[in-house]
Amino acid sequence: MQSRGGLLVFLWRRNGIIQKCFHHHHHYPLSSTTPKSSCFSSCNNLFNLRSYSTSGAAEMNPQLSNDLIKIMENRLSAIEHRNIYLQNFMNQPEASPSEYSRANKELRKIRSSMELITQLRAKQKEIDGLKSLIAECPEDKDMHDMAVEELDEAIEEENRIHNLLLKSLLPKDDADERDCILEVRAGTGGEEASLFAMEIFRMYERYSHKQGWKFEVVDVMESDLKGFKEASGAISGSGSFGRLKFESGTHRVQRVPLTEKAGRVHTSAVTVAILPQADEVDVQLRNEDLKIDTYRSGGSGGQHANTTNSAVRMTHIPTGLTVAIQDERSQHMNKAKALKVICAKLYELERSRLHTSRSKLRSEQIGSGDRSGRIRTYNFPQGRVTDHRVGITHHSIDDVMQGENLDVFIDALLLKQEMDAIASFGVDE
Numbered sequence: 001m002q003s004r005g006g007l008l009v010f011l012w013r014r015n016g017i018i019q020k021c022f023h024h025h026h027h028y029p030l031s032s033t034t035p036k037s038s039c040f041s042s043c044n045n046l047f048n049l050r051s052y053s054t055s056g057a058a059e060m061n062p063q064l065s066n067d068l069i070k071i072m073e074n075r076l077s078a079i080e081h082r083n084i085y086l087q088n089f090m091n092q093p094e095a096s097p098s099e100y101s102r103a104n105k106e107l108r109k110i111r112s113s114m115e116l117i118t119q120l121r122a123k124q125k126e127i128d129g130l131k132s133l134i135a136e137c138p139e140d141k142d143m144h145d146m147a148v149e150e151l152d153e154a155i156e157e158e159n160r161i162h163n164l165l166l167k168s169l170l171p172k173d174d175a176d177e178r179d180c181i182l183e184v185r186a187g188t189g190g191e192e193a194s195l196f197a198m199e200i201f202r203m204y205e206r207y208s209h210k211q212g213w214k215f216e217v218v219d220v221m222e223s224d225l226k227g228f229k230e231a232s233g234a235i236s237g238s239g240s241f242g243r244l245k246f247e248s249g250t251h252r253v254q255r256v257p258l259t260e261k262a263g264r265v266h267t268s269a270v271t272v273a274i275l276p277q278a279d280e281v282d283v284q285l286r287n288e289d290l291k292i293d294t295y296r297s298g299g300s301g302g303q304h305a306n307t308t309n310s311a312v313r314m315t316h317i318p319t320g321l322t323v324a325i326q327d328e329r330s331q332h333m334n335k336a337k338a339l340k341v342i343c344a345k346l347y348e349l350e351r352s353r354l355h356t357s358r359s360k361l362r363s364e365q366i367g368s369g370d371r372s373g374r375i376r377t378y379n380f381p382q383g384r385v386t387d388h389r390v391g392i393t394h395h396s397i398d399d400v401m402q403g404e405n406l407d408v409f410i411d412a413l414l415l416k417q418e419m420d421a422i423a424s425f426g427v428d429e
Contacts, residue, residue: 189268
């Protein structure tokens with residue numbers, strides 16, 4: 001069953017950026033057997049939101065629920081007490097240099113929250129004063145009306161500060177601001193899967209360019225029909241990993257393959273992996289842990305590539321991770337690319353190890369990281385792309401494949417992550 005109708009939009013301002021939690025009934029069908037995305041139930045429970053049409057909804061700061069405010073107040077009170085303790089500790093002459101350094105580091109960490117808390121306390125004091133003024137002058141209509149107007153503005157500002165504080169208290173992924181490595185592999189479907197893998201790889205390349213990021217092809221293994229059995233690329237740009245991290249998983253395609261003579265629709269799949277690039281300080285590689293083999297490249301590249309040992313196979317002995325690069329004519333450049341990919345894979349291994357060791361609550365907040373499930377379907381005969389995690393369908397597949405409307409899914413997934421984190425906020429209190 002597909003619901004038809006208008007546009008329901010929830011808008012709010014976060015750090016000066018308007019974000020939208022939206023459901024368009026024409027482009028985002030609801031199944032009678034499938035529940036709505038969890039982000040909407042989270043919104044209903046945690047915000048007192050009003051619905052707006054796109055023409056009159058410029059900005060809004062949602063009113064947080066009383067339960068959420070109580071949880072936040074407990075957190076804020078704890079931060080305030082901790083701030084006082086650390087300030088006093090810093091003034092103690094008997095503090096050792098290492099203790100002083102740790103205390104100073106913690107103070108810097110909570111500084112932005114403390115600035116917002118100071119603003120909140122001042123605004124709450126102003127609100128209390130206005131309420132008292134309203135109660136004391138019911139006969140003076142002009143004074144009363146002026147105080148009521150100022151009270152409404154003060155409450156709206158209090159809501160804005162509450163929302164900023166909530167965002168500052170949510171879990172953060174330190175890797176979000178990093179560059180990333182893209183890996184695309186053909187799955188089930190033979191040559192058709194390889195051709196789709198090439199199209200998906202190019203889709204992310206176009207999207208990266210539209211974002212102003214640098215996209216560098218690291219390695220490509222072509223199929224007989226010039227599709228990509230495997231391909232990897234390095235994406236450099238502020239926040240590239242944070243925006244693309246939910247693209248990891250199985251992407252399914254439904255269409256008539258070029259090799260299909262009877263015109264039947266086939267289903268194929270490719271897998272996508274997005275890895276945060278590691279800095280040298282994150283991954284310490286010892287030369288004795290690396291095995292480097294060189295060989296003649298077997299792909300395109302002309303006579304030079306086939307007669308010199310320019311291709312590089314790098315193995316990290318402790319983990320068994322292996323990367324083969326033959327994209328460049330220079331052995332040195334292939335070695336540098338292989339090292340970058342090895343570092344990213346080792347960094348991701350460590351991140352995964354830490355992730356699985358955290359609490360169940362933490363895992364729920366940032367997602368399971370399971371890449372084996374189908375996350376998105378590209379149906380070419382019907383011209384639609386559906387993301388199964390947020391239940392959103394976009395009816396312009398050509399725009400998506402050109403990297404134009406990929407943000408429809410990315411923004412919804414990032415919003416879902418935030419809403420899931422808010423839904424779990426304070427569960428461990």
